[in-house]
Amino acid sequence: MLLSSLVKKIGSRSDDRNINRLELANDVHHLKQVFDRCSKAARIGVWECNLADERLSWTDMVYELFDIEPGTPLVRSEIVAMYSPAALLELQRLRSDAIEQQGGFSLDAEIVTHKGNRRWIRITATVECEDGRPVRVSGLKQDVTAEVMLLEEIRRRADFDHLTGLANRFRFHERLGGLCASETGCALLLVDLDGFKRVNDILGHQTGDVCLVETANRLSAAAENADLVSRVGGDEFAVIYNGASIHQIEAAAARIVAALQWDAGDGIMLGASVGIAWASPGSTSASLYEEADKAMYRAKTSGRNRFVAHRPAGDLDAA
Incomplete structure (x- = not known):
């Protein structure tokens, strides 16, 4: 509005032989000051x-x-x-x-x-x-x-767990689904903490949160060269490997089990049960997750603080 009024003002004066050039210069100077202020503000x-x-x-x-x-x-x-x-x-x-x-x-x-x-x-x-x-x-x-x-922070909150900083459940399923669809050959390790309920019940949820953060740090360090490390909910974590050999996956699982054994306080010992499943032609993220979950359950029922690898029917479990 200011610019248009000034243009009209200049136009009307252009026909006036007695135009006050000083006043016109002041108007232009004022307009420049307004522009500079707006430019700086924006x-x-x-x-x-x-x-x-x-x-x-x-x-x-x-x-x-x-x-x-x-x-x-x-x-x-x-x-x-x-x-x-x-x-x-x-x-x-x-x-x-x-x-x-x-x-x-x-x-x-x-x-x-x-x-x-x-x-x-x-x-x-x-x-x-x-x-x-x-x-x-x-x-x-x-x-x-x-x-x-701000957009990066919104994206980070959408993709990452706010407590541990690991990838969240949404990003985990998105990545796992993409790898299964590409059939490049991936492995899923589901990790569940053993003894964590006692930490919350005896030491409180604040200490429990500290334990979850420590778990995330230890898990990330142990899961060398993983494609993704994620917290999928509560005290359950997941690790995805892509293109790794069976030996490399099982070595990683052993490192994870060892890294997640520590005293959380007051003599409460934490540990981890790990279930492993490998994608095969036709695998979906849901079927792979179910196989890893079953393997993890077998690790818990067979003594905890160990890993169990899913094998097709007729094969033996590895622990």
């Missing part, structure tokens, strides 16, 4: 690149986004070096396509600024042409770091 700036010599022009806010002193001479090769490798590849692709098609593009790009700060900027660009030939690219750059960090 952390958004204007940029332009001349295609003939790759010369860059920035408003002060773009300098601030890159942690560069306003007015510093800009060298495009030095600026694009601040982009992450993935962002730079995407920027180059989009820019080339936009110039060729005489169009535009937008991109959220990660940068590491001149002062070493990690930041996300949203780039919008339009290719300007003269006589049908692209001559410059211009647009806006906005700091969207807070927005990206």
